[in-house]
Amino acid sequence: MHNKYNNEAKVFVAVDCIIFGFDPNAEELKILLIKRNFEPEKGNWSLMGGFMEPGETLKEAANRVLNTLTGLENIFLEQLKTFSIVDRDPAERTISVAYFALINVVDFKDELYRDFSATWFKISEKPKLIFDHNDMVTLAMERLRFKASVEPIGFELLPAKFTMRQLQMLYEEIFEEKYDKRNFSKKVNSFGLLKRLDEKDKSSSKKGSFLYEFDMEKYKKRSNGFQIRHQIMN
Amino acid sequence: MHNKYNNEAKVFVAVDCIIFGFDPNAEELKILLIKRNFEPEKGNWSLMGGFMEPGETLKEAANRVLNTLTGLENIFLEQLKTFSIVDRDPAERTISVAYFALINVVDFKDELYRDFSATWFKISEKPKLIFDHNDMVTLAMERLRFKASVEPIGFELLPAKFTMRQLQMLYEEIFEEKYDKRNFSKKVNSFGLLKRLDEKDKSSSKKGSFLYEFDMEKYKKRSNGFQIRHQIMN
DNA sequence: AATTATAATTGTAAATAATACATTTATTTT
DNA sequence: AAAATAAATGTATTATTTACAATTATAATT
Numbered sequence: 001m002h003n004k005y006n007n008e009a010k011v012f013v014a015v016d017c018i019i020f021g022f023d024p025n026a027e028e029l030k031i032l033l034i035k036r037n038f039e040p041e042k043g044n045w046s047l048m049g050g051f052m053e054p055g056e057t058l059k060e061a062a063n064r065v066l067n068t069l070t071g072l073e074n075i076f077l078e079q080l081k082t083f084s085i086v087d088r089d090p091a092e093r094t095i096s097v098a099y100f101a102l103i104n105v106v107d108f109k110d111e112l113y114r115d116f117s118a119t120w121f122k123i124s125e126k127p128k129l130i131f132d133h134n135d136m137v138t139l140a141m142e143r144l145r146f147k148a149s150v151e152p153i154g155f156e157l158l159p160a161k162f163t164m165r166q167l168q169m170l171y172e173e174i175f176e177e178k179y180d181k182r183n184f185s186k187k188v189n190s191f192g193l194l195k196r197l198d199e200k201d202k203s204s205s206k207k208g209s210f211l212y213e214f215d216m217e218k219y220k221k222r223s224n225g226f227q228i229r230h231q232i233m234n
Numbered sequence: 235m236h237n238k239y240n241n242e243a244k245v246f247v248a249v250d251c252i253i254f255g256f257d258p259n260a261e262e263l264k265i266l267l268i269k270r271n272f273e274p275e276k277g278n279w280s281l282m283g284g285f286m287e288p289g290e291t292l293k294e295a296a297n298r299v300l301n302t303l304t305g306l307e308n309i310f311l312e313q314l315k316t317f318s319i320v321d322r323d324p325a326e327r328t329i330s331v332a333y334f335a336l337i338n339v340v341d342f343k344d345e346l347y348r349d350f351s352a353t354w355f356k357i358s359e360k361p362k363l364i365f366d367h368n369d370m371v372t373l374a375m376e377r378l379r380f381k382a383s384v385e386p387i388g389f390e391l392l393p394a395k396f397t398m399r400q401l402q403m404l405y406e407e408i409f410e411e412k413y414d415k416r417n418f419s420k421k422v423n424s425f426g427l428l429k430r431l432d433e434k435d436k437s438s439s440k441k442g443s444f445l446y447e448f449d450m451e452k453y454k455k456r457s458n459g460f461q462i463r464h465q466i467m468n
Numbered sequence: 469a470a471t472t473a474t475a476a477t478t479g480t481a482a483a484t485a486a487t488a489c490a491t492t493t494a495t496t497t498t
Numbered sequence: 499a500a501a502a503t504a505a506a507t508g509t510a511t512t513a514t515t516t517a518c519a520a521t522t523a524t525a526a527t528t
Binding site: 163164165181182185186204205206207208209210 | 502503504505506507508
């Protein structure tokens with residue numbers, strides 16, 4: 001093989017996707033896993049992944065992998081970390097770049113991922129995964145918590161219209177903490193990014209609860225978005 | 235070439251290090267750059283980097299690269315992001331994993347990095363860098379700010395004994411903001427991680443200013459360290 | 469010996485943000 | 499008409515953040 005860096009070794013580069021979804025009915029945060037259909041570790045639970053191809057970037061590879069599984073485009077997708085323990089994949093030296101993705105479970109069509117034996121698991125009930133995929137999920141949860149504390153990513157996980165209760169449940173799932181509903185709604189309203197509609201969802205109570213929408217316009221206008229709060233200073 | 239994933243392509247994997255240092259005398263945050271000594275882009279300013287070798291992880295590669303340049307061991311080192319634009323390196327398809335490192339400038343011996351024409355630059359005065367190294371530095375600055383707002387990493391950048399003024403200057407450099415010195419010392423003391431010594435530094439004033447040490451023991455005991463503050467909730 | 473110059477040290481009041489906590493309201497079902 | 503259900507809402511207390519300036523210790527100068 002001829003190249004300019006000819007003393008150096010090449011390796012395989014894979015991407016793996018940690019796909020989070022929120023089920024607004026069950027009010028549970030979930031993760032999408034597949035049964036791996038090739039060796040090694042065929043038949044075991046795994047993150048959805050694939051190899052980076054010559055003409056694409058890592059993010060393009062992750063998007064392709066995600067689209068293959070879900071049929072969805074324009075998914076929230078962010079690089080997490082590259083994993084490189086030497087024998088993480090027993091077959092060949094392969095490093096893997098983990099991406100984490102947020103989707104709205106409701107957008108889903110079951111047929112699309114039937115082929116992969118894909119299943120949504122409650123985070124607390126996920127099975128053991130192959131290779132270092134467990135570490136990837138742990139790190140992704142941390143990142144999800146961090147992101148949720150700094151940016152309004154909750155809206156990536158909810159349907160376009162949602163109730164205050166669903167929003168609160170989502171944050172309670174993410175942070176594994178309970179909040180007072182008076183203080184919660186006070187706080188989220190203070191950001192000024194919620195539009196209350198004149199529409200009610202009556203599925204869960206006799207009174208019905210107002211539906212809200214995320215105000216994407218306003219969010220974009222605040223171009224610097226939410227600012228990281230300095231804990232040491234200011 | 236024979237392997238189990240034989241439809242897949244292999245690529246070169248490099249690491250590049252964004253090395254931050256704080257000069258406690260000039261009271262400036264700096265970055266360490268080298269003049270690249272091989273093609274392509276020979277002679278231009280660059281981050282210190284190298285290829286990942288078959289038997290090592292990315293972090294081991296980054297540590298090796300850092301040690302080659304500085305002679306230092308046990309440096310604060312954290313993976314930042316993997317860069318993968320297809321033609322980022324015009325010679326060969328190469329992805330690069332950026333690491334950011336924090337060192338104490340005072341620990342340095344000039345001879346060790348003379349070979350690389352390494353130079354400390356004030357962040358605001360850094361030259362244009364090769365490939366996508368400018369993006370790496372920009373991202374590293376953001377990460378530095380984030381880390382500094384969540385963990386007491388300032389101490390990685392200071393000498394073992396430092397003055398309150400130096401600590402404040404460091405944070406002012408990182409955040410590009412000025413702080414009130416009464417509020418600053420009140421705040422950092424409230425964390426309970428500073429030990430004031432019975433020693434004074436008289437180099438900058440007639441009165442002299444107390445020297446402080448970071449209380450590593452106490453920090454480790456608070457095993458969960460500093461907690462990320464939830465901006466959305468609580 | 470007294471004065472001056474320099475940066476270090478220190479405190480308090482006001483404003484803002486976070487928390488704790490329980491009753492009333494709208495609607496459907498019985 | 500009454501009962502049942504979850505939704506909607508407000509206030510007082512506490513904690514945190516901010517704004518702001520006078521005093522102190524020492525070395526250098528007169």
